[in-house]
Amino acid sequence: MKKAPPRIREHALLALACLFSAFPIVFMLLTSFKTRAMLYEPARVLFEPTFDNYRAAIVQYGLHKFVVDSLIVSVANVAVCLVLGTVAAYALHKFTFRRKELVVFTILSSRIFPSIALVIPFYIIGIAFQLLDTYTILVLAFMVFNLPFVVIMMRSYFAAIGPEFEEAAMLDGCSRVGALLRVVLPQVKTGIFATGTMCFLAAWNEFTYALFLSASNVNMISTAVVFFKTERGILWGEVSALGVVAILPVIVLCFATQKFLVKGMS
C-alpha cells in the first residue's frame, strides 16, 4: 500500500487560516492581562500578568451588572421564543390551510430584516409606551430574530419524527395538546435544547437593539464596551477584560453543548 504523503502545504495553509481566525481573540486575551504601559509593546508575549483590568472593570464600571442584565434579557427572550415558536412550528407542521406559504414567508422574512432599520420603529414604540431602557423592550425586540429561528428549527425537527406515536396516543384518548406535551415534545428534546442554546448566544451577542433601546437602567455586556472611553482614548485593558468575559460563556457553552448542537444540526 502506498504511504499517504504528509501534505505539508495543506497543513501550512490550514494553520494560516486558524491563525487568522484565532489571533485577534488570543491577542485580546493577552491584552486583558497587560498594564497600560505594556500596551506599547504589542508583540510582547511573556510578561507578568496583572488582574488590574478585571478589577477595574468590576469595581469602576460594574461588569457584574452587565453580565446580570445580559443574562436576564437573554434567558427571558429564549424562554418566550421557545414556548411561542415551538407551538407555532407544531401548528405549521401539522395543519395545512390557504396561504400557508405566505404566512410562513412573512414569519421567516423578519429574520433577515436589518436590525439598524427595525430599531427605528422599536425606538418609537419605546417612546410611545415609555418602554425605552427596560428589559421588556429588549426581550420584545430580540424576538424579531429569535422567534423565526425557533420556528424554522423546530419545524425541521417535527418533520423528522414520524406521526405514528402521536396518532396512537390520540387514538388512546389523548387530546392533541396532551399528545404534543407527552409524546411529541419528548422526542424533540435535543432539538429544543440546541435551538435554545443558539437563541441564547444570538441574544447574548446582540448589539444594535441593545445599543439604541437601552441607556443607563439596562446595560447588556454587548454594548458596555461603548462606555469604556475617556477623553484620553479607549481604555484598552479594561475593554479587553470585558471582551474576554463576554466571549468566555459563548465558547464554554459551545464546547459543552457541541455534541447536542451537532446532533441537532444533522
Added chain:
Amino acid sequence: MVGKSKIWFWIAPTALPLMLLSSVPVALLGYISLTSFEIGYDWADHDFVGLANYRRLFSGREVEFWPSIRLSLIVTLVSVVLKTGLGLGVAVLLNKKLRFEYIATTLIIMPMAVNPAIAGLMWKLMLSFDFGIVNAAAQALLGYKIVWLGQSWALTSVVVVLVWMHFPLSALMLLGGLRNIAPEPLEAARLDGCSNRQVFWLIVVPQLWPVLIGSSLFQAILAFQAFGPIYTLTDGGPGSSTTILPLFVYKTAFTIGSVGLAGAAAIVLVAITTALSVAMMVIGRRGHQG
C-alpha cells in the same frame, strides 16, 4: 380531517403574534418614513409629509446618501468575494481529512462567537497606529507603519473585519456542500486521467454551485446590514469614508435626530436585503429541484 375552527385554535395564538411581530415594525417603519418626526419631540407631534423624505434622499441634497449606497455596494461586493474565496479554500482543506481537523475547525469558527462591537474594538486595537500589532509587524517587515484607520485605508480595514467575522460561516456551509458530493464520479474522472485541478473546477465546483450562490447571497445580506463592527471600528469615519448605508441610517436617526428621513433610508435598506433574500429563496428552490 381536522375541522376549520380547530386549525384556527392552533394557528391564531401562535402564527398571528409572529406575523404581527414581523409585519408591524416594518409597517410602522414605513409610516415613520412618511413623517417629519425628530428626536426630542413627542411622537404625537409628528407631521405627515408624504414622500418628501424620499425626494430629499434621492435628489442628492442629503450629500451622504448616494455615497453611502456606493460604499455599501463596494464593501458588499469585495467582502463577499473574499469571504466566499477564503471559505471555499478552508472548506476544501477541512474536507481533506488532514490531521488536527477537529481543533482546526474549532479555531476557525471562533470569530462566530465574538459579538460585533467587540470584534470591531479588537481590530481597532490591533490596527492602532502607535501600539497596534499589525503596525509592529509592518514596521518589522516593510520598515514603515500604515495609518490603517485613516482616510485611504479605513475602508480596507472595514472589509478585513467583516471577512474575519463572517468567513467561517461560508466555510461551514461550503464544507457541508462538499461532503454532499458523491465520491464516485470524482474517482472515475481521476481514473480517466483528469488532474486534481480539472476534477475540482469541472466536477466539484458545478455541483457546489447552488451552495456557493446561496452562501454568497447570505453573506451579501450580512455585509449590506453590517453595523456593530463598523460602529466601534471607525464610526463611519474618518469623515464619511466608511459610512455605508446602515451607518448613514444610524447617524441620521440618532446623531442628527431626523428619524423620518432615516426611516426612508432604512426602507431602502430593507428593500435591498429583502430582494437579496428573495433571490436566495428562488435559487435555493431551483437547486432543490435540479
